[in-house]
Amino acid sequence: MIMRRGMSIFNVATVSLGLAFLYLPIVILVGYSFNASRLVSVWGGWSTRWYVELAGDSAMIDAAWTTLGIAFLSAGVATLVGTFAAIALARAGRFRGRMLFTGMIYAPLVMPEVITGLSLLLLFVALEVDLGFWTITIGHATLTISFVAVIVQARILDFDRSLEEAAMDLGCPPVKTFLTVTLPLIAPAIASGFVLAFTLSLDDLVIASFTTGPGATTLPIRIYSEIRLGVKPEINALCTILIAVVAIGIIAMSLIRKMSGERPVATGLRA
């Protein structure tokens, strides 16, 4: 039945297996976080003791605040600069150095983080900047500008330009047109750019490890140093909380999108 839009048994099987593969490990992780037993192989009944222990771990809570601060600031900077970059890519036409500009915007999307992190650190050392909170923030902003730019640019190219032209034909000055017509149209994309930048920053281990300094430990750095020594139930609980936070954010965002009547431009990674 190739003619109708419909799924063959093979299609249904691949999609279900693929989704199971993607979600089972996460479901298992969440399940283990409620396991009363310290051993993974033993199910000791339901318990929230790991969450209680986590709440008493002040170093972990400090790391959580540092991480949130960095994520918030870097996502803010990345959203501003990335939106500018998107406008430049979509609207500035041909300008001198456009090739280099485009290259610098797209390269971080695929550049191995080990290279980005190492080179940023060497820059900070050469400039004799104190390493810590601010250097991680700059590092994360640099990484996430590209993601914001790609998402917002897709939206700018997507909407109907005649709206802008109509405003200007009616004598609205360009800057005002931008603020009152263009900006509201691309606002949902800017918002999801911010959320993506925020979660990427929350998540990043490699760039943070390179650009961190004394006193600035982020959650991924803490988690990484703990899990190198093996599985810990407290970490299962922490990961569950992080997953829940991100899931709630995503659901809220897709509801906003649904209300604003836009189809999901998920990550801008569409070819």
Added chain:
Amino acid sequence: MPGRDHKNANWLLRLAVIVPYLWMATFFLAPFVIVLKISFSHPEIAQPPYGPVLDLTAGIDGLKAFFGDLAAKNYEFLAFDWIYVSSFFKSLQVATYSTAMLLLIGFPLAYGIARAPRRWQGILFMLIILPFWTSFLIRVYAWINILQHDGLLNAILLSLRIIERPLVWLATDTAVYIGIVYSYLPFMVLPVYATLEKMDETLLEAAADLGCPRWKTFWLVTWPLARKGVIAGILLCFIPIVGEFVIPDLLGSSSTQMIGQTIWTEFFSNKDWPVASALAIVLLCLLIVPIVTYQQMQMRAVERGH
């Protein structure tokens, strides 16, 4: 161009070009120049732990001394030390095999979603990208729970009496491949789905009406249309996998390292910044062709949108 008729719009566009330009030039481009420079230096027990350090106050003599002291020794060192050469090979091998696996798993998955009823596609698409938003580190960690010695996989296999004794899953190449395929699957599915979704169904109908067998329709119609997405997916996976650090470090064995791990070790454990920089430069040179190809594709996609 809004600025053509209204000159005062220019400053906004100019700002939109200049701000990101300066930011990326300072924090993305300039650092590579420094990495290049340090890769020609030698390690020193000092702060910073490399020499020579450029002293601009010493004038021309300082410059001369600086350039006279730079050498390609690190690169010679890399070329003749089997550890480095083998970790490059290992990275390319892992990236090639896992990208192939990703394509084999990701294409049918994307194809299945593209053929699903319209009202389901949004939800299925959402489900594929959702893991992309949850932490990479957490998703890799989730597999440790499953693959470790007394983990879930061994427990299940033992209780089903498929195996007699627990098998070693963690710290093997198998675990690295599982981790990579798991983490990068959305990167393969998204671009492939994006091209398949736009495909004109009537082409398939036409082929079927004319008696073309299904495999031939796939090969002659679907595949050429999906090629762009497939290439984008391959590049999006292959390039970062070559430099991957977290997955082989947490799931792999310590005997054969991937290049990302080698750079990490040289930098953090051995404190040999010049060798780490030289490794980063070699890695960048290896990846420059795929990276530029990817950029060209993205740029053409933008031009099409105009």
